[in-house]
Amino acid sequence: MSNRTFVVGVGMTKFEKPGSREWDYPDMAREAGTKALEDAGVSYDAIQQAYVGYVYGESTSGQRAVYELGITGIPVVNVNNNCSTGSTALFLARQAVKAGVVDCALALGFEKMQKGSLGTTFEDREQPMLNHIKEVFELYEWTGEPIAPYMFGAAGREHMEKYGTTAEQFAKIGWKNHKHSVNNPYAQFQDEYSLEDILAARTVYEPLTKLQCSPTSDGSGAAVIASERFVDEHDLWDRAVEIAGQSMVTDTRDTFTDKSAITLVGAKMSALAARQAYDEAGLGAEDVQVVELHDCFSTNELLTYEALGLAAEGEGGKLVDSGDNTYGGRWVVNPSGGLISKGHPLGATGLAQCSELTWQIRGQADKRQVENVTGALQHNIGLGGAAVVTVYKPAR
Template sequence: MSRSAHVAGVGMVPFTKPRETQGYEVMGARAAREALQDAGVDYDLVQQAYVGYVYGDSTSGQAALYPVGLTGIPVVNVNNNCSTGSSALFLARQAVASGAVECALALGFEQMVNGALAMGYSDRTSPFAIFDEAARPMQERDEKAPFAAQYFGGAGREHMERYGTEQATFAAIAVKARKHAANNPYAVFREQVTEEEVLASPAIYGPLTRLMCCPPTCGAAAAVVCSEDFARRHGLDASVVVRAQAMTTDTASTFEAGDMRRIVGYDLTASAAAQVYEASGVSPEDLRVVELHDCFATNELITYEGLGLTPEGSAEKFVRAGDNTYGGRVVTNPSGGLLSKGHPLGATGLAQCAELVWQLRGTAGARQVDGVTLALQHNLGLGGACVVTLYERVAA
């Protein structure tokens, strides 16, 4: 990659519960328009678009963008499970950084239904078959529990058994998420809860209770990515640059380590983060704000260690010391995260991007973290893919 890629504009719609949603094409078009307006650029100048969603028919990306403009540009539809939004961003950034285009749009949306995630097809091999086979010796399958909760609940239980982590620590993460979401008008769940309420909510699997699990959510988010020259020529804000980015997929360690944490992406996370830190020269100690993939409270705790925010085995101490929130070492998920902001699969990675761009611009309002010049994003999809992105505020 020979040149920098800048996030010139972001946009998103308030996330909602499925019964309150608009159609995916309405949400997607709105988020795209907001990102373009935020950037101050006409859609006619966008040269490629990457559109992410998980639950939708092919070419839904075109259906969402055609109301924005019929310009004939390439529209690439992207599906990478829960990392779909960041995968679209990865492709847009790559197109700009490689010199293939000057300006690209990344858009993600999801129109979900009530209830736990489910497989779309029962007449063919599941993409999770290899994961199920690896997990089988480590834990029993519960036909009544959502499949994702079994993976991440098992990973949380693994951390408890290895390091003595208490269930209440996972509850504390859920409480923190609600506190942060209280200041986010885009979040679904802004009412406050206590650790006792989280622990008393219905058991799901392993240490997980319902309030430790992200809700099914609908929404959309988008980002305009461009070169520095393009921004200068068109008078755009180029103050937020992608300093480094990495996407990883599974290696043999996922399936051979006999560790549920690795089944759910610990090694993907650690590898992507290491690549970003090496490429940028930035260390975890330099970070003050992180948006990470807290689909379950257990995964937030595991991800602290995967990203190197705290040494392996020390995440409980990190939480109890308040180092994961305002006044601590690094504010994690100031948006409220997936647990409270919501998790519309295709939109999540780009909603994380929007939050961090606002943080770097100093426009996050009551959620603003002081002194932010660097921001890290982590977006994980079982099956599997992980995207870690480091943003930096530079002189405009």
């Protein structure tokens, strides 16, 4: 029996500024999940397992969310893996289908976030990222900034010191992603800025300015994952997109022995996950045309170019300057606007990336459409840590 796996339906909500819309997570999940089921042309009764991701919420919020789609007694697994939560739900749904446990599974993610920078929820226990944070403290001065931009900003500084990367090269990534988002109706921000605007925005932690940082967001995304048998039986080949390779990697010893901010924010995790996903797919970076990667900050997008093999070590800045990360270049990276402009509701981000790449392969991305897509690459990372890399290709 074939163990090929396919995305047959995707859906997402518009990503919104927290508190700007009167809705709750069940409303978000209903909207994204219904869209994904309708896109697949199947009812919720066809779903045999559901994996539901969120970071901020009470236990069994996953059940409450999918009960908006139906109440059928199936296993519902609640998933939390920091910023890679949505892709982890996708990984688990695909794993169940690939193993032959089920023929059709739902991956759904959502987040209802507080305004402002990310903070801790439980103050009476050790924070899971404490070891990572302590290591960065030993390398770069912390002056009270929010921890996430501090850590990724420190990684950017290290890259500048080692390879001569410039603040302008990082700013060009923010400029590109905001420009891409103009054509994405799902994006939280759809404003275009000049490079000068990006550089002149308020500094959060050098080299990062505000317009190079992803915002907190509310929203949801969903994907229906199916086996080849299910696709055949339901005649879904016209909408199926194959997950050709996928890997999830957590921290290795290198994270804490390298004494490197770049490693501490996950670059080596990403590189290992990419190698494993490419190996399974039998494809490489040269075989994809469009990439959705985890640009929580512009510095991380540049680091990830190198981790995914789009650029050699130390040459991410050259890729930026060449224009090979946007329309007309070698790859189009984050045509959705990425996290910087589309928004970053933690549990939904990975499934929004999946939605964008599914539309790109199908030729349904409207003004964002990349020409002649025969391969697509997704990267989603969460500190603490986990990286998920997925390779997609047309089903036929």
